[in-house]
Amino acid sequence: MANGQQKAQQNFNAFEAWKATQTNDDFKQIIFRGQLNRGEVAKAVGCGKSALNQNPALRKALEALEDSLRDEGVLPPLTKSAKQSKDKPKQYDNTLNRRTLDANRLSVIEAENIELKAKVQELESKLERYGELSDVLSEMGFMPR
Structure with missing residues (x-):
C-alpha cells in the first residue's frame, strides 16, 4: 500500500x-x-x-x-x-445553517398559507350559497329539523 x-x-x-x-x-x-x-x-x-x-x-x-x-x-x-479573496480563507458564518433552515421553513409556511387562503375562500363561497338556500327554505316554510 x-x-x-x-x-x-x-x-x-x-x-x-x-x-x-x-x-x-x-x-x-x-x-x-x-x-x-x-x-x-x-x-x-x-x-x-x-x-x-x-x-x-x-x-x-x-x-x-x-x-x-x-x-x-x-x-x-x-x-x-x-x-x-483568492488566498484568504473564507470567514465562517455560524448563522448560515439557521438562516437556511428558516428560509426553508418560511417557504413551506408561505405555500401552506396560500393553500389555506384558497380553501377559506372556497368555503366562504359555499357558505354564502348555502346561506341563501337556507333563507329561501325558511321563507317558504320548509325549515329542516
Whole structure:
C-alpha cells in the first residue's frame, strides 16, 4: 500500500494525464460557478475532492489550469473581489445553517398559507350559497329539523 506522499504523487500524475486528454469543449462541460467543478474533476482523476485541496502540487496544477483556461476564454475572468479573496480563507458564518433552515421553513409556511387562503375562500363561497338556500327554505316554510 502506498504512503501519503506516494498517493499524492499518483493523484498528481493522474491529474496531469487527465488534463492532457481534455479539450476546451470538455472543460466547458464541467464549468460550475466560474471554475471547474471539483467533484467532476475528482471523479475523472480518480481521487477524492479533498485531494484537490489538500495536495499542494495538485491544487497549484488545478489553479494553473484554471488560469490558463481563463486566458483562453474558456472560463470567465475572475472578479476583483474574487482576486482579492483568492488566498484568504473564507470567514465562517455560524448563522448560515439557521438562516437556511428558516428560509426553508418560511417557504413551506408561505405555500401552506396560500393553500389555506384558497380553501377559506372556497368555503366562504359555499357558505354564502348555502346561506341563501337556507333563507329561501325558511321563507317558504320548509325549515329542516
